[in-house]
Amino acid sequence: MKILITGGNHAKALKLMKAFPNHFVLLADYGDVPGIVTENYAFSSIGVLNKDSIAHVLLNFCITEGIDCLIPLHSYEVEPIAKSAVLFGEYGIQVLLPDASSIAEYLPDKQSTFQNFAVFVGGECVFASGKEIFVRTEEKLNGVFGYNVADDELKLFTI
Known part of the structure; x- marks a missing residue:
């Protein structure tokens, strides 16, 4: 699977890499953006920032890049991408964000x-940096979420 994490120049994006070792x-x-390509990851420029058409640009x-899953980290990307998640899905791109309505x-x-x-993917916690086990009742919760203690x-884990 090829995963796109936006905000690639930020330390939070680098932290997220450990959640997807395979x-x-x-x-x-x-x-x-630095032009670095390795076997497991790469850096790339999305182009010039245009907040008015962020969903279209992404x-x-x-x-173009053959992305299977999108994790938007910039706070200004979250709402437009959540509202466009169905469109991304039509192209086979999973958006890791909660539903736009919530x-x-x-x-x-x-x-x-x-x-x-x-x-969280489809309501299941697939990785927790603090090694906690999360049991959530929210149906199909998707996204990367920040916390200090499990309770x-x-x-959303944004920059």
């Missing part, structure tokens, strides 16, 4: 620093 990870960002990028409850109140993060309310 997949190829493309770390991408807007503007200048969909084109995903199609995304507001997972947005951090302010830019937060979390000690840990957990990755914390999960918030």
